Structure formats: C-alpha cells, structure tokens
Amino acid sequence: MGLKLFELCGTDPTRVFSPFCWRARMALALKGLPFESIPWRFTETERLAFAQHDKVPVLVDGERAVPDSWAIAQYLDEAYPETLSLLRGNPQPYLFVAAWNDTVVQAGVVRFIVSDIPPLLGEEKAYFVESREKRFGTTLAAVTADRDEKLPAFRASLQPMRHALRGRAFLGGDTPDYADCIVFGTFMWARVVSPLALLEADDPIHAWRERMLDLAGGMARNAPCC
C-alpha cells in the first residue's frame, strides 16, 4: 500500500510548487514517513473526485483519502503517533501561525513570483493565467513589475518571525514542528518557481530556511528549483 501524495506540478512532474503541498511534504518528511508523489496539474479536478475534493494536496493512505494540508497534518499525528508530533497535541495555536503566514507571508510572496509560474506550465497555462489575472485585476507581469522596490517592505513584515526565532533553531524550538512546515511551505513555493532572492543572506530567517532545507537528508534542498 504505502502513502501517496497528490501534488501540484507543471510540465516537470518532479517540480512540486504549491505551498500547501510543501506543507504536507515537509510534514511527511519530519515524521520520517516515505511516500509516493503523484503529479497533478491545475484543471485535473476529475482525478481528485475520489477524495471529494478539487485541490491538492490529497494524501492517500490505503483506503483513506485525506484532502487539505491542515487535515493531513492532523491525520498524520493521529495515524502515526509514534513519529514526531507535528501539532503536539494542541492544534489551536498553529492556526494562528497559519493565519499569519497566509495573510502576511503568502499574500506577500505571490506578488513577487506569480509571473514566474506560467513558464512551468503545460496546457493548463491558459487557465492559470486567466484565473490569476482576474484575481489581481491586471496582468501577471504588472503584478510583479515593481517587485524589487517592494522587497524591503516585505522583509520588514517578517519581523514577528525573526522575533520568534530569537534563541531558537526552529519555530518548534530545538526540533521543527508544523509551524515550521507552514512558513517553510511558502518559501519553498518561491524557491521552486522563481530565482528572486526574497531574503538577505544575513537575515535570521535565511539561516532558519537553510536549516529547513537540510532536514530529512536535504529533501527540500535537493528538490528541483530555480
């Protein structure tokens, strides 16, 4: 049987670039659970009908299908309690970390990298460009046109993360937990699709990201990226 993870990619099936898929990927890696990656493209909604869902990630564990990265984290802790605990028995404060990441980090990052995504896509490119241009109300090139000027404000918005990492290797403390997976997923999304340097080399968040890249035998560091 074994675990299977439906993950977002484009023409290269090994190049996984959804922040939510990376949360699930890192969660599996931190728990030391091997899994088979099943490539999935935007618009292949019918392939997820078995899970009664239309987005990735979807985890398949034997007969069980678990859609949604948050539900996957909770499921993995329940189903594999003998491995590293992602949510340490109390999911509530991790919802705050997710809320911060989604509204600050992820909402910021998309405006730096969204125009780098279409070249990675095949026939689903038209869907992606049209839906995102509708969301932003302008062309993707226009969204990211002034990204160099916007970098300082974005980096400043990450101050809570720097503060939280003072004296700690990971948001989880000495060992990473699901808080690290949440924020790292967003940074991996950027790393896989865009050559832009979001972080300065002397930023404590950069050092944290390096530690995350090295986890699980360098799983994230060795992933195809820009």
Add this chain to the structure above:
Amino acid sequence: MGLKLFELCGTDPTRVFSPFCWRARMALALKGLPFESIPWRFTETERLAFAQHDKVPVLVDGERAVPDSWAIAQYLDEAYPETLSLLRGNPQPYLFVAAWNDTVVQAGVVRFIVSDIPPLLGEEKAYFVESREKRFGTTLAAVTADRDEKLPAFRASLQPMRHALRGRAFLGGDTPDYADCIVFGTFMWARVVSPLALLEADDPIHAWRERMLDLAGGMARNAPCC
C-alpha cells in the same frame, strides 16, 4: 498564604495598566486562582529585589517568587495542573503569538496611547516621560499627534488575528488559552489608559475583546479604565 501579584499602577492603586501585568492577571483569572494585587510604581525597583528582578509582573506563591509574565504562565501550568491549561503542554507556538503581538500589536498600540499615561502617574512621572521620550526621540505628544491618521494602517496590521478567529470564539478555540491572554493584555493596557477607540465596532477582534472582557465574572470589564 495565597497568591500575590505585583502589578504596575500609578496614583490609583486599582488601575493596573501594564500589558504584561494584564497577561498574568488574565492567566490567573482563566485558571480561577484568586490573588492579591500588590500595587507597584515605575522606579520602585528596590521593592522587587527579593525576586532578583526590576520589573512587574512578579508573582509570589508562598516562598516562591516568579518574575516575568511568560515564566508566570509556565509556572502556573506546572503548579496548578488541575486548572485550565494556559499553554496546553506545548509553549512553543505561543512564543510565536507573543512575537507577533509584541512586534505588531504592542509596537503599534504604544504609538497611540503613550501620551495618555503621564496624567495617571505620581512622582514617577518624570522618569517615565524622560525614558520614553529618549526611546522615541521626540515628545510623547508628538508620538501620538497623528494617531487618527495612523489608525487604518494599524487596524489593517491586525488581519492575521481576524483570520485566526474565523469560526472560533477565542484564539484557543472554544475556550481561551494563553494566546488570548497575550493579545488581550495589550488591548487592556490601551483600554485602561486611553479613551481612543482602537477597534471599529464591527471588527471581529472587537467581538473577541468583548468576550474576553466578560470572562471570569467580568474581571477585565469591571477594572478601572478610561
């Protein structure tokens, strides 16, 4: 014996106005632990020498002195495990909530209310004004002069909190936990010293604050304020 809490006040010993003291106050209230409030003023550092500390809050539990709001929360969970758990066995993600609160909420709020504090103080007023003017590099009146114009940006910066409260009564979920104490402490600080309406009435954070004010028999709602 009973619990004693050294708390910051000015000329009115019942008007407690430190955000960190309010974290400790709410923590005790959530746990249902009665305590005696010991008024303490800025500059009375020698009165805290027994705790080898120079700031409030300091909790005294029999022979034990516990300074620092974070240490107090950890101590209370350890010493009173039969009461509501503040950190639910895993302090790590609460450090992220504290980091966000300190760098966004508290760093924002001080610039709206710092000029409202001196009228509450007695002979320690000179110390307070001088030290804060040095910190801000200008007069306290100048710090808050444009506060009405800065309110929209401050309210926008609270978006992660709104997101985290979607579908939940408290950051802790159905019941409050220490995440709620952390953020509420900052809002109580503002409520006690300033008449400024930081939140709009239709803000979900306003509704959350109302719920917090009602906890423990309205302990916070009934506290002296502006």
